[in-house]
Amino acid sequence: MDVLASLGQGFAVALEPINLLYCFIGVFIGTLVGVLPGIGPISAMSLLLPVTLSGSPESGIIMMAGIYYGSMYGGSTTAVLVNIPGEAASVVTCLDGHEMAKQGKAGPALGIAALGSFVAGTFAIVALMLVAPLLARVAVAFGPPEYFSLMVLGLTILSFLTQGSMAKALLMAAVGVVIGLIGLDQINAMPRLTFDRLELVDGVGLVPVVMGLFGVAEILSNIESQVRRDVVQARIGSLWPSRAELKTSAGPVTRGTLLGFLLGVLPGGGSVIASFASYAIEKKLSRTPERFGKGAIEGVAGPEAANNAAAGGAFIPLMTLGIPPNVVMALLLGAFVIHGLQPGPLMMSQNPRIFWGIVASMYVGNVMLLVLNMPLIGMWVQVLKAPYRILFPLILMFCIVGVFASGNAVFDVFVMVASGVIGYLMRKFGYEAAPLVLAFVLGPMLENNLRKGLILSEGNFDIFVTRPISLACLVVAALLLVAPLLPALRKKREKVALDVTE
Amino acid sequence: MLRRAEFWGGLFWLAFGAFVAWQGWLLELGTLREPGSGFVFFWLGLLIVAFALSIALKGVKGEGPLLSDLWRDARWTKVLMVIAALVAYAFLFEQLGFVICSLALLLFLMTVVDPVPLRLSLPISAVASFGVWYVLEKVLLVQLPKGLWVEGLVPF
Numbered sequence: 001m002d003v004l005a006s007l008g009q010g011f012a013v014a015l016e017p018i019n020l021l022y023c024f025i026g027v028f029i030g031t032l033v034g035v036l037p038g039i040g041p042i043s044a045m046s047l048l049l050p051v052t053l054s055g056s057p058e059s060g061i062i063m064m065a066g067i068y069y070g071s072m073y074g075g076s077t078t079a080v081l082v083n084i085p086g087e088a089a090s091v092v093t094c095l096d097g098h099e100m101a102k103q104g105k106a107g108p109a110l111g112i113a114a115l116g117s118f119v120a121g122t123f124a125i126v127a128l129m130l131v132a133p134l135l136a137r138v139a140v141a142f143g144p145p146e147y148f149s150l151m152v153l154g155l156t157i158l159s160f161l162t163q164g165s166m167a168k169a170l171l172m173a174a175v176g177v178v179i180g181l182i183g184l185d186q187i188n189a190m191p192r193l194t195f196d197r198l199e200l201v202d203g204v205g206l207v208p209v210v211m212g213l214f215g216v217a218e219i220l221s222n223i224e225s226q227v228r229r230d231v232v233q234a235r236i237g238s239l240w241p242s243r244a245e246l247k248t249s250a251g252p253v254t255r256g257t258l259l260g261f262l263l264g265v266l267p268g269g270g271s272v273i274a275s276f277a278s279y280a281i282e283k284k285l286s287r288t289p290e291r292f293g294k295g296a297i298e299g300v301a302g303p304e305a306a307n308n309a310a311a312g313g314a315f316i317p318l319m320t321l322g323i324p325p326n327v328v329m330a331l332l333l334g335a336f337v338i339h340g341l342q343p344g345p346l347m348m349s350q351n352p353r354i355f356w357g358i359v360a361s362m363y364v365g366n367v368m369l370l371v372l373n374m375p376l377i378g379m380w381v382q383v384l385k386a387p388y389r390i391l392f393p394l395i396l397m398f399c400i401v402g403v404f405a406s407g408n409a410v411f412d413v414f415v416m417v418a419s420g421v422i423g424y425l426m427r428k429f430g431y432e433a434a435p436l437v438l439a440f441v442l443g444p445m446l447e448n449n450l451r452k453g454l455i456l457s458e459g460n461f462d463i464f465v466t467r468p469i470s471l472a473c474l475v476v477a478a479l480l481l482v483a484p485l486l487p488a489l490r491k492k493r494e495k496v497a498l499d500v501t502e
Numbered sequence: 503m504l505r506r507a508e509f510w511g512g513l514f515w516l517a518f519g520a521f522v523a524w525q526g527w528l529l530e531l532g533t534l535r536e537p538g539s540g541f542v543f544f545w546l547g548l549l550i551v552a553f554a555l556s557i558a559l560k561g562v563k564g565e566g567p568l569l570s571d572l573w574r575d576a577r578w579t580k581v582l583m584v585i586a587a588l589v590a591y592a593f594l595f596e597q598l599g600f601v602i603c604s605l606a607l608l609l610f611l612m613t614v615v616d617p618v619p620l621r622l623s624l625p626i627s628a629v630a631s632f633g634v635w636y637v638l639e640k641v642l643l644v645q646l647p648k649g650l651w652v653e654g655l656v657p658f
Binding site for chain 2: 167168170171174178181185188190193216219223387389390396404408413414417421429431450451459461
């Protein structure tokens with residue numbers, strides 16, 4: 001009953017006209033950036049982070065959350081119609097979604113993507129609502145060792161699940177922690193790696209680093225290879241899938257939802273991994289796996305449900321533990337901090353209006369998205385026809401504006417350009433940016449909790465292995481680190497990566 | 503070996519890791535009972551060195567792509583032009599102000615880097631730079647560098 005009463009309070013917040021407006025702006029921009037290749041939710045959220053300052057905390061965060069789950073919806077449109085993923089989580093939707101479109105079934109492909117996303121999104125919100133209070137109660141007992149070990153686990157999972165070399169992913173995570181620690185030491189206020197630059201005393205800003213590594217680097221990569229867009233010209237037709245298609249999709253949507261939610265909750269997991277994993281599972285379970293890649297509706301329904309469920313699930317560790325499980329949640333954490341709020345176990349009791357307002361706004365946002373995506377697909381197709389050579393200069397300008405506005409410092413623009421060049425080279429040399437950014441955000445918390453743990457235990461590392469939750473996290477992290485060394489598992493990990501990149 | 507991307511990538515991070523470990527050492531390691539400011543830096547630096555070594559060794563063994571393959575068929579001159587434009591923008595941002603810098607950047611990107619017809623690039627650049635300036639300065643009240651741009655010249 002408590003939950004229902006709190007949710008009622010949340011709806012009262014979410015349905016305030018100003019919050020409805022922010023929610024609409026969020027899901028609209030989210031869908032737009034999801035549709036547009038070359039700009040994803042991370043860039044859009046970084047860009048709008050300063051804008052959240054102008055409203056109340058709940059309004060700003062409702063908008064930021066809307067951008068995230070909105071982009072998950074929007075990404076499928078580009079994937080189906082243009083064969084270019086609007087954002088990374090839609091990569092697998094291209095495989096069968098675009099094939100369906102070429103066979104004249106763009107309507108059902110887009111329809112099932114929207115329906116699957118809606119079902120998964122709604123499930124994730126209900127689960128968030130039920131699981132979060134329970135987890136928050138457990139999390140109150142967390143001390144520095146538990147937080148440290150959980151963050152180590154998160155970074156290890158992310159490194160394990162990234163495609164390609166795990167050594168490179170772990171190296172990126174270590175580099176991310178180093179960059180995150182630049183600035184004043186939180187314990188004794190000593191400046192570290194600041195090179196006597198005043199601008200670095202407060203540390204390197206999250207927004208310029210993220211905008212550089214994702215926004216600018218993406219543009220540089222797109223420019224060097226001519227972006228070819230093959231927009232499906234045929235009539236999209238009815239969006240409502242046939243009864244047989246709905247029946248075929250029911251299983252993949254259910255499995256994708258559950259899998260996506262679980263992967264979303266795990267620190268280090270996320271929408272991208274969820275959609276890849278769902279596709280692999282559906283292909284494996286199918287009696288006719290040869291249809292995959294040639295227009296199988298299960299290949300659209302499962303991954304689309306999975307990436308939306310993961311997007312919802314990712315809110316749980318942030319809201320209950322204060323630990324962002326992925327880069328997008330790290331930005332959302334930034335939005336909380338800007339407003340002087342600290343997500344964590346006490347969030348629900350200290351700021352119920354904000355917590356439940358955000359949860360309720362997700363219900364509202366999901367309905368808005370269904371309304372936006374189904375009838376407005378024609379409009380998104382027109383947006384897609386805008387040439388990239390016009391879009392990329394505008395995106396670059398918005399990146400500069402967003403970075404400058406976030407800190408009011410030209411130094412941040414330099415940081416963004418430098419991060420962009422480094423991000424571009426990292427892509428070239430096969431280093432992923434996601435572990436770096438997550439580690440960058442977790443770095444100060446990681447160091448703080450490690451040092452506090454050691455001080456508490458008077459220099460004894462036992463404290464990290466004698467407490468059950470901490471031990472469990474470290475054991476799982478160790479297993480994941482050892483796993484790639486086993487030949488059978490290594491082959492499997494490489495095969496998943498290959499399946500996905502085919 | 504010298505032509506392998508893994509070797510050069512590994513070498514770069516090796517130098518980075520060694521630098522971080524050295525900085526950590528200088529910052530004071532402290533003790534396990536009371537770790538100092540450089541404690542985490544030092545150990546992270548060594549960790550980076552270890553990972554970088556394993557990557558560089560792959561290059562030594564001849565694994566991974568060739569350096570030249572990374573830029574094969576790539577329009578790398580366009581990438582360089584964009585980077586140069588962004589660096590110039592950052593240097594001139596405060597001197598010239600937001601509107602002039604943005605207008606120049608957009609025109610450069612749309613006429614030199616990846617050209618679109620002038621009838622499109624001119625109005626889009628002008629509307630975007632003035633429009634963004636107006637929304638940020640007047641609606642969202644975000645202060646942008648004015649530079650040579652004199653606010654009084656604008657009638658609204």
